[in-house]
Amino acid sequence: MSQNEIVTDVVIVGAGPVGLFAVFELGLLDIKCHLVDILDRPGGQCAELYPEKPIYDIPGFPMITGQGLVDNLMQQIAPFGPEFHFGRMVTSLTRLEDGSFRLTTDADETFLCKAVVIAAGGGSFQAKRPPVEGIEAYEGQSVFYAVRRMEDFRDHDLVIVGGGDSALDWTLNLQPLAKSLTLVHRRDEFRAAPASVNEMRRLVAEGKVKLLIGQIGSVEGADGQLGAVTIKTAEGEVKLPATRMMPFFGLTMKLGPVGDWGLELNDNLIAVDTAKFQSSVPGVFAIGDINAYPGKLKLILSGFHEAALMAQAAKSIVSPGERVIFQYTTSSTKLQKKLGVA
Ligand code: FAD
Numbered sequence: 001m002s003q004n005e006i007v008t009d010v011v012i013v014g015a016g017p018v019g020l021f022a023v024f025e026l027g028l029l030d031i032k033c034h035l036v037d038i039l040d041r042p043g044g045q046c047a048e049l050y051p052e053k054p055i056y057d058i059p060g061f062p063m064i065t066g067q068g069l070v071d072n073l074m075q076q077i078a079p080f081g082p083e084f085h086f087g088r089m090v091t092s093l094t095r096l097e098d099g100s101f102r103l104t105t106d107a108d109e110t111f112l113c114k115a116v117v118i119a120a121g122g123g124s125f126q127a128k129r130p131p132v133e134g135i136e137a138y139e140g141q142s143v144f145y146a147v148r149r150m151e152d153f154r155d156h157d158l159v160i161v162g163g164g165d166s167a168l169d170w171t172l173n174l175q176p177l178a179k180s181l182t183l184v185h186r187r188d189e190f191r192a193a194p195a196s197v198n199e200m201r202r203l204v205a206e207g208k209v210k211l212l213i214g215q216i217g218s219v220e221g222a223d224g225q226l227g228a229v230t231i232k233t234a235e236g237e238v239k240l241p242a243t244r245m246m247p248f249f250g251l252t253m254k255l256g257p258v259g260d261w262g263l264e265l266n267d268n269l270i271a272v273d274t275a276k277f278q279s280s281v282p283g284v285f286a287i288g289d290i291n292a293y294p295g296k297l298k299l300i301l302s303g304f305h306e307a308a309l310m311a312q313a314a315k316s317i318v319s320p321g322e323r324v325i326f327q328y329t330t331s332s333t334k335l336q337k338k339l340g341v342a
Contacts, residue, residue, distance in 0.1 A: 005110045008034045008083075009318045011103050012117045013090045013258070016044020018288030018303030019119030020073040025311035026117075027080030028335055031318050034113075036085045036105060038124045040146060043070035045121060045289075046300075048251065059301060069300075079340045085109065087146050089124055093261040095281060114283070115314045118263075118270060119303070121289040124256035128249040130161065132216050141224035143245045147174070155179045157241045159229050161216060162248030168192035170246060171200055175209055182210040182240055184231055212238060219245070258290065266292040276313035277306045283317050285310045 010026055012019045015037035023033050039048060046055075046066035054063045064072070088105040093116060095101055103111040127145030129135065135143055147153070147170060158178040160171050163185040169192070175181050183200065190197045203209040214233035219242075221227040229242040255268050264271045264280035269292035272279055279286050287310050288303035296302065315324050329335050336342030 004108055005112065006034060007112045008032055009113060010034075010115050010117055010314060011036065011090075011101070011111045011113045012119055013093075013103070014044060014119040014121055014288070014290070015039070015042040015084060015086070016119060016121045016288060017046050017069060017073060017300050018121070018307060019044070019117070020070070020077055021304050022117050022119055022287060022307040022310065023077040023080055023082040024073075025307045026314060027077065027082075028329070028338060029311055029315045029318075029324065030338070031311070031314060033080070033117075034083045034085065034111060036088050036090050036103075036111075038087065038089045038126070040086045042074060042084065042086075043067065046070050048125060055300070057299065057301065079338065089256065091257045093284070095283070099283060101283065115317045116284045117310060117314070118258060118279070118284065118286040118290055119288045119307075120256075120258050120286075122253040123258065123290070124254060125251040126254050126256065127247075128252055130216055130247045130249050132219055135219055138219060138221060138224055138226050138245070142221065142226040142243060143219075143247070145247065147246070150174065150177060153177055153244055156244040158182070159184060159216075159240060159242040159245045160248070161185070161246065163187070163190040163192065164248060164250070165192045165196065167246075167248040168196040168200055170248070171209060172196060172203070175203055178244075180210070180241070181208075182212055182242075184212045184214060184216065186213070186215050188213050212240075214238070216245075216247070275309065277310040278313060285314060 009032045012022055012033050012035045015035045019035055026033055047070050051067035053066055056063055058064055088107040090103050091106050092104045100114050101116050153174050154177045156178055157180045159182045160167050161184045171183050204211045212231050214231045217230040217232040219229050226242050226245055228239055231238045270279050270286035270290055272286050272291045272293055274293050277285050277287050287306040289298045327335055333342050
């Protein structure tokens with residue numbers, strides 16, 4: 001087994017609300033899960049697109065915010081100890097001869113598991129590339145759209161571009177490690193949380209962060225290694241030494257690699273049956289916004305229902321021959337023990 005190989009019962013692709021609830025339903029059946037998400041935190045669309053918006057159609061909650069729902073789901077699944085792998089995209093899914101699966105990520109990890117749950121929503125969130133000529137040549141080597149390991153930025157001349165929460169959060173977090181840090185934004189107003197903006201301005205006043213109002217004009221370097229960036233400002237061009245650059249220009253949703261895994265698709269969504277929410281490949285399930293079936297409603301509550309039925313079907317694959325007895329959490333001491341409440 002290689003160092004980066006993880007063996008588990010089920011891998012869930014996507015840690016949106018539906019992927020998170022799947023951990024609960026699988027956990028009640030003693031199925032252990034690892035979750036992989038390209039984002040750097042759980043919650044999918046709820047956390048990324050509308051954390052502060054109220055949702056009014058979650059059963060039992062007259063009103064709950066997107067982030068509130070995610071926080072509650074995280075609390076609800078905590079007893080099952082799910083393991084999260086954030087900031088990674090699942091790039092490949094292969095069915096092995098014995099019917100189990102191998103998944104790989106763009107962070108060079110391999111997962112071996114008995115069943116796969118695709119809860120990839122509207123697809124993977126992908127960073128928008130800034131309109132700078134030749135930037136592709138540096139991506140993944142010295143230009144990054146997410147931070148996997150803060151250590152990779154230590155002692156670098158770092159340029160962060162953007163005015164939202166990601167740009168400001170990473171400015172504050174990486175400033176103590178960086179050799180120099182310049183924040184570039186097209187105007188002197190920031191969308192990020194006011195507390196982060198105030199902290200950034202304090203660091204600028206102390207000379208620990210340089211703030212430039214302008215746009216990236218060009219990048220230079222060799223063999224994927226950035227050396228300098230030129231910023232266009234109202235006063236003219238400024239050339240900065242830069243060995244790492246992080247543009248934060250927002251995210252778009254794309255189906256991404258899920259479309260290449262040999263699963264039957266229906267209008268770019270994974271076709272499933274409505275008894276098990278299984279795809280055209282036995283052992284690969286698809287729940288939440290990513291699936292398609294007659295009458296599908298892209299609602300969180302639909303995804304929760306799909307997770308419950310999927311878990312029953314996944315159990316017969318993970319533990320073949322084991323009888324599943326239907327039980328209520330209110331009255332089953334066994335289930336309550338798993339939840340740590342009995
Ligand atoms: P998502 O939330 O989309 O999460 C999928 C996750 O999978 C993402 O985090 C993505 O990064 C990850 N992923 C995808 N591909 C990969 C890959 N290859 N590798 C790694 N990770 C991957 N629904 C309601 O029920 N009620 C509402 O009031 C409501 N309001 C909404 C308001 C807005 C503004 C929006 C945008 C949506 C709203 N929705 C609402 C819809 C709801 O958010 C979705 O139905 C729900 O998020 C679907 O959950 P999911 O877990 O299936 O997918």
